[in-house]
Amino acid sequence: xxxxxxxxxxxTDTDPGRRANADVPELSPEQRxxxxxxxxxxxxxxxxxxxxxxxxxxQIVAGSDGPEGTVAVQPPIGHPVSAGLPADSDLDExxxxxxxxxxxRGLAASAALQVKQAVSDAIVPVAR
Numbered sequence: 001x002x003x004x005x006x007x008x009x010x011x012t013d014t015d016p017g018r019r020a021n022a023d024v025p026e027l028s029p030e031q032r033x034x035x036x037x038x039x040x041x042x043x044x045x046x047x048x049x050x051x052x053x054x055x056x057x058x059q060i061v062a063g064s065d066g067p068e069g070t071v072a073v074q075p076p077i078g079h080p081v082s083a084g085l086p087a088d089s090d091l092d093e094x095x096x097x098x099x100x101x102x103x104x105r106g107l108a109a110s111a112a113l114q115v116k117q118a119v120s121d122a123i124v125p126v127a128r
């Protein structure tokens with residue numbers, strides 16, 4: 001059954017269910033630095049929107065289509081939220097400034113919503 005996957009390759013070359021190394025794009029050191037700089041900017045902007053109790057971090061991970069940047073926020077209570085930023089051919093230009101702001105605002109809002117949803121059951125309404 002795994003021989004039917006598009007990632008199967010030859011039994012001697014690629015394990016079933018895995019992509020061949022030639023199919024997975026690699027980042028040059030300069031592209032990696034550019035992506036990390038963009039991620040660091042998103043992290044800094046996200047921290048501006050949130051109190052210190054929220055933990056914000058970023059890393060470059062291996063995604064299904066190759067390397068991608070991930071920014072994640074762990075609220076003090078509730079589920080963590082994250083956003084993936086793919087490393088594509090336009091990476092040499094860097095991440096757009098408007099996109100960085102949009103991702104930061106979205107992550108901050110999602111993390112705040114997680115806290116609101118986590119504590120909403122514990123708060124007793126005072127009026128109807």
